Amino acid sequence: MSLLQTNNLSAFYGDFQALFDINVTVQQGETVAIIGANGAGKTTFLRAVAGALPTAPAMVLFDGQPIGHQTPHEVVRLGIAMVPEGRRLFPSLSVEENLLIGGHSERKGPWNLKRVYELFPRLGELRHLPAPALSGGQQQMAAIGRALMANPRLLLCDELSLGLAPVVIRDIYQCLGAVTAEGTTVVLVEQDINRALDASARFYCFQEGRLALSAPTKNFDRAAITAAYFGL
């Protein structure tokens, strides 16, 4: 049984339909990438899985259980955590307080403050600073650490590379490797196609709310990806 499975997932913002019958499957321990242009529905997809967008219960199955109707905080309790697009750290909280908020749901597991600081030593040095004082890359690490504090079985990462320098992005993806080594399942949303494909075993390509392509990443024809990406 797959860890995450969406069945004809459709999602709406009011009257506007953002996702059309998305079928995505993620196995335990996998890293799956979701790529696509702006407005393709990638973030909408993650939000629907995380419970921030209401859907029919059976449209999202986690460990076989329908969770489409659950609220975000219930979904966190079940074991899904999000690294939101743009980091979204809490500005009036310190780095450490941000991490502690991540642990609000008190799920048991390998991750705690000490382990997060081991993974991101720089964060340990900056722990008492207010979150906005950090650089973009440090904030991204803090956001990942915050999500890890919820000891998730499934980690949803939205645009980790957004606005960051290449060398910083490389560091972050290295840390992500340490996370997946623990057995955490990861869904990676990225506009940086190369990054996404290097880090994942399988990928899905979204185009205007629809699934345009899904395949294993190994040796896949880049031209075909480009075509699907732009809807050619």
Next chain:
Amino acid sequence: MEWLNIIIQGSLLGGIYALFAIGLSMSFGIMRLVNIAHGDFIVLSAYVALVVTQGTGLDPISSLVVVVPVMFVLGYAIQRGLLNHTLGGGLLPPLLVTFGISVIIQNGLLQGFGAYTQRLHEGGIETASVRIPGGISIGVYPLVVFAVAVFAIASLQLLFYRTGLGRAFRAVSDDADTAELMGIDNRKLYALALGIAMIFTAIAGVLFAIRTIFDPAAGPIRLILAFEAVIIGGLGNMWGTLIGGVVLGVAQAVGAALSPTWQILAGHIAFLVILIVRPSGLFPRTKDL
């Protein structure tokens, strides 16, 4: 020396205004909700205390043992059952629903207790005073109220900055959407916030009713005073609210010194001046106006 007296009396007056403002400030800071019924809840607390003191013979301050839990539960229930459903739908629903609650409370109290003015009696402390050098006498009661206000704000700061619950409040206040994605149950948190706000509202209500006569229609002016203290002090800053209350109190004391009927109007004028000259208040921490 007359001026010193005015400043001292006005500053102490600021204590009760700051106490009025705490609940309002919490509602807005955490739920982004301006509770139009806030003043009526202050008055409602006074009436609950009235019932308790008349029924049990307890003095008003002791009656807080009952009034505080009652108001806490009421606040929790109203947020959970009513106000949570108004959030996220724009500005009108929370405003109009709290407006409706205000009218219901006022008229309910009117039907239940009549339009007569009431007062709570705490005995000697109401009129006791101490003398300080310079020939000024300070009422013990206003001093106590001011001390309570300082203590209340200090404990709230402790709650916000030293506890997990306070941390969650601050996170929700920053970004409610992301807070939920981190596992925080916003609805329960909001209900808890209003409940806690009601604790301070209840204390404010009882303390004010010992000093001032009240009737069912006394709510709106309390809301306005609380509102003015918050705006003058600056949003998002509890200590600023205390200073806002002091500024308001001093302005009123100055007005009262010119003529007793000018007291409230002088406060309004000070508020308007600050609003025009420095709209975000004296010590704002957030820009959300």
Next chain:
Amino acid sequence: MEERVERATRASHAFALAAAPALLALVALPWWGDAGWMRLIAEMAYYLALAQLWNLLAGYAGLVSVGQQAYVGLGGYALFYLTGAQNMNVYLALAIAGPFAGLIAIPVSFAVFRLRGAYFAVGTWVMSEVFALSASLIAVLGAGSGLSLTPAILRQISPDRGSRDAILYLMSLAISVAVCAIVYLLLRSRHGLALTAIRDSEPASASLGVNTFRTKFIIYVATAACTGLIGGLIFLQKLRISPEAGFSINDWTVVVIFMVVIGGIGTIEGPFIGMLVYITLRELLADYGTYYLILMGMIAIAVMLKAPSGIWGWMVQRYDLQLFPVGRRLVLAPPTRPQTSER
């Protein structure tokens, strides 16, 4: 395929046809009704006008004011002061009362427009309190006890009681119909379109070139002026004014807001329905003190939670009705069904 922009709907035509004789009957009331009826209808008329104005302000311009009672009081006091201390003709004084209130609204707006949303609401309330307190301190305005209209002033309208009642009644009717007409025409015009845009999204409409500040400012001042006129009219009929009565939030704002909310905010038809609900409830529960206010409060809360667009909004959604057509519909094919509709 030809295109047409239509304003009217079938229902609005039917309504216009039905409304005309009803209006005629109301105008003829002095001849077939008694003083009690005239007073009630006059009251319904000016409450309707106040409701339309508040709806324009809050439902269309997004300015949720809880302080419109300030202008009711200002208009009333202007009338009493001008006819009393200044010996002015009562009609002239009434004509000045409105613009006077509008003039006061200008500096008021400088203060309150600094605030937004619910803070704006409380700010307008504070302004009203300032006026009420000021009135209670000014000797020439009668200070705390207020002013009364002298019989001489009343005789300027008409020497006998009967025709005076009729004239005041017809004035109330005329002014209320005029206010409703102004609101309707305003919303039909491109200013109305601008307002709807501002209401829906202020940043978006600003980016499209709608001067949001100026539009809101004009609406605020114009509404204040009309409210002032109605205030003058109300207290002309009440014969007495005091700070408490003139600036009473309960009398002039609470019930008006309830009317608009229950009837349907952001629609012209809504205030009609809301006003009828209020009057019905008040008359039915007249013997039970202020319970009708508690009931109205509960209904308003229920409406806000369950049917935020009010009774009329609910009916529109069910039956796609519009009696006062303010929208524009693009019609792509001749007669039969329109393709799209806007409100």
